[in-house]
Amino acid sequence: MFPKYNVIVVGAGHAGCEAAVAAANMGSKVLLVTMNMNTIAQMSCNPAMGGVAKGQIVREVDALGGYSGIVTDYSMVQFRMLNMSKGPAMWSPRAQNDRMMFAAKWRQMLESHPNIDFWQETIPGLLVKNGVCKGIITGLGLEIESDAVVLTNGTFLNGLIHIGEKQFGGGRAGEKAATGITEQLVTLGFESGRMKTGTPPRIDGRSLDYSKMEVQNGDEKVGKFSYTDTLTIPKQLPCHVTYTSDEVHETLKEGFDRSPMFNGRIQGLGPRYCPSIEDKINRFADKDRHQLFVEPEGWDTCEIYVNGFSSSLPEDVQYKALKKVPGFENMKMFRPGYAIEYDYFPPTQLNMNLETKLVKNLFFAGQINGTTGYEEAACQGLMAGINAHLAILNKEPFILKRSEAYIGVLIDDLVNKGTNEPYRMFTSRAEYRILLRQDNADIRLTPLAQQIGMQGLDVRMERVQTKINNAASIERFFDDTSVDPDLINPLLESIDSSPLKQKIKAKSIVTRPNIGIEEIRKVLPDVHAYLNQFDEETIMIAEIGLKYEGYIRKEQEMVDKMDRLENVRLADHFDYKGLKSLSFEAREKLHQIRPRTIGQASRISGVSPSDISVLLVHVGR
Numbered sequence: 116m117f118p119k120y121n122v123i124v125v126g127a128g129h130a131g132c133e134a135a136v137a138a139a140n141m142g143s144k145v146l147l148v149t150m151n152m153n154t155i156a157q158m159s160c161n162p163a164m165g166g167v168a169k170g171q172i173v174r175e176v177d178a179l180g181g182y183s184g185i186v187t188d189y190s191m192v193q194f195r196m197l198n199m200s201k202g203p204a205m206w207s208p209r210a211q212n213d214r215m216m217f218a219a220k221w222r223q224m225l226e227s228h229p230n231i232d233f234w235q236e237t238i239p240g241l242l243v244k245n246g247v248c249k250g251i252i253t254g255l256g257l258e259i260e261s262d263a264v265v266l267t268n269g270t271f272l273n274g275l276i277h278i279g280e281k282q283f284g285g286g287r288a289g290e291k292a293a294t295g296i297t298e299q300l301v302t303l304g305f306e307s308g309r310m311k312t313g314t315p316p317r318i319d320g321r322s323l324d325y326s327k328m329e330v331q332n333g334d335e336k337v338g339k340f341s342y343t344d345t346l347t348i349p350k351q352l353p354c355h356v357t358y359t360s361d362e363v364h365e366t367l368k369e370g371f372d373r374s375p376m377f378n379g380r381i382q383g384l385g386p387r388y389c390p391s392i393e394d395k396i397n398r399f400a401d402k403d404r405h406q407l408f409v410e411p412e413g414w415d416t417c418e419i420y421v422n423g424f425s426s427s428l429p430e431d432v433q434y435k436a437l438k439k440v441p442g443f444e445n446m447k448m449f450r451p452g453y454a455i456e457y458d459y460f461p462p463t464q465l466n467m468n469l470e471t472k473l474v475k476n477l478f479f480a481g482q483i484n485g486t487t488g489y490e491e492a493a494c495q496g497l498m499a500g501i502n503a504h505l506a507i508l509n510k511e512p513f514i515l516k517r518s519e520a521y522i523g524v525l526i527d528d529l530v531n532k533g534t535n536e537p538y539r540m541f542t543s544r545a546e547y548r549i550l551l552r553q554d555n556a557d558i559r560l561t562p563l564a565q566q567i568g569m570q571g572l573d574v575r576m577e578r579v580q581t582k583i584n585n586a587a588s589i590e591r592f593f594d595d596t597s598v599d600p601d602l603i604n605p606l607l608e609s610i611d612s613s614p615l616k617q618k619i620k621a622k623s624i625v626t627r628p629n630i631g632i633e634e635i636r637k638v639l640p641d642v643h644a645y646l647n648q649f650d651e652e653t654i655m656i657a658e659i660g661l662k663y664e665g666y667i668r669k670e671q672e673m674v675d676k677m678d679r680l681e682n683v684r685l686a687d688h689f690d691y692k693g694l695k696s697l698s699f700e701a702r703e704k705l706h707q708i709r710p711r712t713i714g715q716a717s718r719i720s721g722v723s724p725s726d727i728s729v730l731l732v733h734v735g736r
Contacts, residue, residue, distance in 0.1 A: 116257070120146045122503045123251055123261040125238050125296075127155040129489045130267035130481030130496030132221050133181050137500030138265075139230035140180055140570045143507070145500075146259065147225065148234045148251065150271070151290065156186070156221030158489070159269075159287050160314050161420055162214045162412050165340065167197055168540040169490040170208035171521045174556040176490075177341045179522075180569040181497045182224055183490070184340035190216035192352040192414060193333035203659050204548035208338055211354060213413035234259070239295025241477070243303065248477035262507035263476040265499045267492070268483050270312060272297050272458035277375040278451055279429030286457070288314075288450065297458045304473050305460055310537055311381055312487060313391050313425040313454040316433055319447040320417040327442040328355035328409060342557045342575060355409040355442070359424075363439045364396050364403075370432030371397075381427070381456055386487045386537040391425045391454065407440065418449060427454030459485045462529035463708055467715070468502035468512035469495060469526065478503050484529055487537035494522045501567065513567050516681065518547045518674040519559060531708060531718045549663060549670050554656055558583060582653050589657035592645055593622040606630070606638050625661045632658045680727075681714035683734060694733065701726040 121143035124134045132155065135147040149155060164187040165173050177184030193211040225231055240252040241264060250260040271286030271293040284292040297307055333351040374393055375381045390398065395405050408422035426433050430451035437443050462484040464472055469484075471477045480499035481492035501513050515523030524545045529538060542548055551559070561579050565572045600615035603624060607614050610629050621642065624635055632654055636643040646654060660667070691697065691705040700721040710716040713734070717727050 117146075117259045118144075119250075120144050120232070120259070120261040121507055122146075122263050122265060122500065123148060123259060124265045124267060124496075124500070125251060126267035126269055126271070126481070128159070128267060128269045128481065128492060129156065129183065130269070130492035130499070131265070132156050132225060133176065133183060133493045133496035134265045134267055134478075134480055134500035134503070135225060135231055135496075136182050136228065137180070137497045137569075138504045139228050139500075141501060141504040141568055142570065143230065143504045145231045146234055146261065147231055148236065148238055148253075150235070150237050150286075150293070152222075152233065152235045154218070154287075154290065155225065156218045157287075158212065158214045158217055160312075160489075161422055162212050162217075162410060163210060164212060164489060165207065165209040166490075167205075167207045168521060168542045168544070169488060170197070170340070171542075171551060171553045171556065172490040172494050172525075172540060173340050174208070174342075174553050175520050175522050175560055176494050176497050177343075178556040178560040178575075179497060179501075179564045180561075180572055180575075181493065182221070183493045185343060185345055186217055186220045186224070187212060188339045188341050188345035188347075189220045191339075191348050192411060193354060194337045194339070194348070194351065195334050196338055202549075203552055203554065203663070205542055206553055207542070208340060208553055210340065211333075211352065211410055213415075215413055215416070237291075237293055239293070240299050241296065241474075243299075243474055243477075246473070247475045263478065263503040265478040265480055265496070265503055266296070266483055267479075267481045267496055267499075268293060268296065269492075270455050270457040270482055272483065275456045277381055277427045277454040277456070279370065279373045279375070279427070279432070281429075282375065285455070287455070288453065292457075300460065305464060305471070307458050307460050308485075308535070309456055310459050310482075310485060311454055311456050312386060312389075312482075312537060313427055314452055315392075315421045315424040315426065316437065316452045317412075317449040318419040318421055318437075318443070319449060320411065320419040322445050322447040323409065323419065324442045324444065325355055325409075328357040330354075331356050331408070342561075342578065352411050352414070354411070357407050357409060357441050357443070358404040359392070359407065359440060361403050363436050366436040366439060367393055367396060367426075367428060367432060369435075370428040373429050373432070375427050375454065381454060386539060389425065389487070389537075389539070391427060391452075392423070393426060393428055409442075424452065425454075426452040428452075457482070459483055461485065461533050461535075463531075463533040465530050466512075467514045467526060467530055467711060468506070469499040470502065470506060470512075472709070476503070476506055482537075485534040485536075485538055486525070486529070487539050491525060491538065491540055494525065498522060498526065501569070505567070513563075515560075515563075516678075517545070518550060518677070519563070520556075521545055521551055524551075527715070527718060531710070531715060532720045547670050547674060549666050550674070552659070554652065554659070558656075582656065585649050585653045586657040586660060589646070589649060589654060590622075590660050592642075593625055593657075593661055594620060596621040596642065598624055598639065602639055603635070606634060622661055625658060626664075631662075677714060680717060681712050683713040683731070685710055685712060685716065685730070685734070694729065696729045697726050698723060 127149035274286035274292035480495035
């Protein structure tokens, strides 16, 4: 009935969709299996992509040939560039999206790919023979063979939904949980755990009084995520901000005795950085209010997502408390918020290419690895899909360094440090932030994607090379062009910057605080005329290169220093337990994780600098 596939992807959420297209665009024949074809790429939680560090990840996925950025641009209803008051390392794009358009566009792009087939069914088991994954077993008992399998099960593995004192099996509202895979993997020797996440109630926007809320509009100049020719939206939908109060908090507390979070029915740990409203009230008792973001679900729906009000409290308590929020007095609810518990597998059981250590050609991506967030899932799916394809061809895995991408930071953190709570990416997790900016993801990563054989990147590479050349030309122009004091001093004096006494190079003006290329070109006709031939993105990259040249150089020197450790390989069967000069904890952790390099070993929790020195001596360094 079925041909043998190169790669089977189980689950069609953000991780599964990216895994499927990545493997397909590398040349594999792919089967994407989902419980429901109508929920492919569903935005299960908030209708948004990007944000702090997450926006960088979406741009990196796009630069590597993934589709999340394209779909985000297509379905966008509002765009904002966050952290613009800070340095460029912190700038992070974020989009509100039309939930239905997002899923529909993903499905259309998947269905138009000649290398991707589909099958709708629950998958309770895997075909594993002699420690190698050979395919899947469907709920109907069908065996579908493949060279590799990528599991992207999201919150469906033994999912349990909690609303107050009620609990029922489910992987998402209205969808059943998936059973069988966890149990099989545990019998194969895998360690599993439980995590929790939650979602807020959905509200009828027609019943809200927006005049009592603060308006949050998108940026006047609409940006985008993809480096391809996606269109920018001609208009945007506003979001709104309102706040809880002491009265709201007291109402919520009335239901604490029926809360599954407080009475012990929920065992899994929830996301530290996206707590439920009851968790916020409990942990931050000194705060008399909390911010709520009122976000539209799309262009043609009145459904509203109340960001900041995730809850597993009884539905009557949620309803009563929300009615006391400004603007919500006449609120009508579509459905209450809920918490969901699900199985995950500690990611220290993975190699750096996201292949499991216990079963060859079996890859994990997304929430199964203990992460939270669409963006974190998407990038893991992309990397798992690429590496599944490479593995079946016996090629070297594609592993991004911490200095090359936020994706590299995320996977390195998961594999080497593990996580016992839902992992979310932040800019603070990356030590090379000035190199890993959202504006240069294509320069960093598109050449790497082309080198490993990702198809369809020829036009992208031409653009990347043009951008590199043009940015370098602009930097040289500012290095070589002298500025007349009579022309620039009025501008400098207007921003309380020291006026010039003699001609200096334009670069020296750009490097001053509170002044940029745009301000300079307005008063210097020659500069304005020269820059007219370049697009804004290229000019911005050149400006960052000029302004932060010293910081970029210093960070690159740090990277070069660390790369020396990354290039010192450790044997796959290194006898760590026999090396008694290592600390006991280091022996245990190194034996469990089996790092590929000294650099990777240095980032394992519990491995000290003195342990690294011992390893360096042992390998002759």
